[in-house]
């Protein structure tokens with residue numbers, strides 16, 4: 001353990017902890033943009049600059065390890081001016097998109113610009129040419145001119161998903177996020193979920209809603225047994241998006257797979273089966289539950305009588321609860337009388 | 348001897364002379380008023396509660412809808428309260444303050460003119476209405492030039508004004524201040540010495556100084572009873588202490604004197620408007636406090652930093668520091684106060700209005716007990732109430 005003093009507060013942190021982690025321990029907020037706990041820090045945005053006693057120049061808190069006896073100042077007029085300059089430079093060619101940007105209202109860039117009272121007038125440049133690019137996944141739309149090149153998406157794709165299909169292409173002023181040739185995207189949406197601005201947006205549902213319009217219902221993904229935590233964005237009783245904003249929540253820590261993130265359209269789909277159907281004269285007709293279940297029971301009985309219990313097999317689903325799966329195997333074993341029971345997760 | 352029985356009569360809520368949906372339950376002994384109980388709430392919209400669900404900026408529009416004959420003054424009182432809460436009173440640009448005074452006084456004259464016309468009409472002097480509404484229309488047109496709206500401008504904003512006044516406003520205002528005094532003379536010609544008018548108003552609805560103070564009555568009703576109490580003098584805001592004007596008062600506090608006081612107030616307001624026009628400084632009309640006031644609209648179309656500031660302020664609103672504040676202004680009807688409690692969020696935790704009309708109305712029975720039914724109309728008119736503010 002080492003001792004660090006942040007803005008006059010002394011804290012003890014394990015060796016190897018960064019200045020930012022020490023500040024968090026001390027309950028002091030340092031503004032960040034490119035930092036994300038689950039990703040390796042790369043110190044690309046320089047919002048988190050702090051002064052360290054004995055250092056001639058400010059250092060970035062997110063990727064500088066704290067040293068024993070270090071004395072750190074996180075807020076001063078000079079630091080604030082440096083942060084303002086960082087923001088001004090980020091705004092140099094940022095489009096006037098907030099009113100039409102999906103991220104408006106929950107955008108880290110907006111929050112920081114508002115907090116620091118920055119205007120862009122100090123620096124100007126030609127606007128970025130906006131051609132609608134084809135991103136690596138059809139579920140995600142890319143807006144390169146809104147990108148702040150924080151590199152979160154690149155790191156998330158590589159470090160969390162182990163895919164690494166995107167990278168920063170070109171350099172300097174012309175850099176953008178582009179594909180890595182030959183590596184295929186798995187459309188997991190990890191990059192989408194970590195982007196602090198509106199440079200990557202969800203393109204599944206045409207309806208969009210501001211954060212204060214749609215209700216965010218925290219729930220558990222129904223697709224498999226992992227039980228990932230996610231939020232259904234519900235507008236007027238209809239699911240329009242899935243988000244993950246809590247990166248500290250087990251078991252998935254804000255990550256999802258393609259099914260959890262983008263595979264929710266069935267919820268409101270008009271073809272979704274909501275009532276039992278029974279085939280009569282070659283055509284599926286709506287029936288009551290009693291009628292449908294009666295038919296199933298009768299047919300199962302017939303099969304069992306004619307061919308024996310082992311002629312029947314049961315396949316259960318990871319989308320059911322444990323209780324339902326328990327009941328199902330019980331039903332197969334005790335009622336039907338067969339051990340032919342399996343589960344989709346074993347396929 | 349046959350027995351007599353008091354009769355209960357409902358005056359209102361649909362009665363042209365109750366100035367809105369007011370119901371007064373009258374207990375009458377023949378034609379004499381025994382009791383008069385105002386029943387309120389027909390126009391209750393839950394305005395104060397509603398304001399607690401709005402950001403500070405959004406809540407402004409609700410203030411227009413209280414006393415809609417003095418909307419700009421309602422706006423002003425509210426904005427002053429929020430500015431006090433935020434501690435930005437010193438940052439309001441001078442031009443905004445002078446324009447605020449100018450608009451508020453014009454609004455006061457318009458409010459008094461509306462009162463004059465309808466009050467006279469209630470008592471049977473119809474001609475006055477046409478005269479008063481002619482000048483009121485001129486003011487409303489001017490206010491429309493500036494604010495874009497006739498009755499509900501929401502024009503005074505936290506930090507200043509929504510926009511600067513166009514040049515045409517200053518021309519019109521100059522002409523108007525020249526013209527109005529002679530117009531007030533005309534109204535006086537029609538009423539002040541008019542025998543019928545005096546018979547209907549003199550000695551009617553008297554309320555003494557002491558009673559006024561007990562009832563917390565404010566505004567022209569209080570001043571007509573002889574109390575020299577005007578917040579613009581005793582608790583000045585917007586630099587009223589630097590303007591030269593008098594506070595007209597009466598002596599007996601009857602319906603007639605309330606009439607005289609309001610007429611004299613119009614003449615004083617004109618003096619204030621004139622002085623405001625003379626000293627109108629150049630400069631911005633909105634303070635520049637990035638976390639609170641919106642940036643100039645032109646910059647929002649050009650500068651992403653300003654666009655973000657605008658977006659954040661308009662969608663989420665600013666956070667006010669924890670605490671509470673009371674701020675009151677002299678509205679056309681009396682002391683209009685706002686008590687705001689902030690829990691540190693973007694919305695007022697409590698939004699409470701001290702309404703002059705609501706409080707002045709409480710003395711109605713005191714004023715008309717033992718008088719004739721017809722006097723009820725004269726007295727209600729002389730109180731100058733607006734139900735939008737009473738019921739809120």
Ligand code: SF4
Pocket residue numbers: 094095096097098099101102103104105107108109110146197198199655
């Ligand atoms: S990314 Fe943020 S700042 Fe940029 S347009 Fe979208 S909401 Fe506005």
Ligand code: SF4
Pocket residue numbers: 136137156157158161163164165166184185186187188189190191192
């Ligand atoms: S969707 Fe997943 S695999 Fe594709 S680029 Fe984003 S993070 Fe990488």
Ligand code: SF4
Pocket residue numbers: 146147148149150151152153154177191194195196197199200
């Ligand atoms: S796309 Fe988003 S996450 Fe990726 S670099 Fe740009 S701003 Fe950062």
Ligand code: FES
Pocket residue numbers: 031032033034035042043044045046047048049060061062063
């Ligand atoms: S948060 Fe440290 S450099 Fe971006």
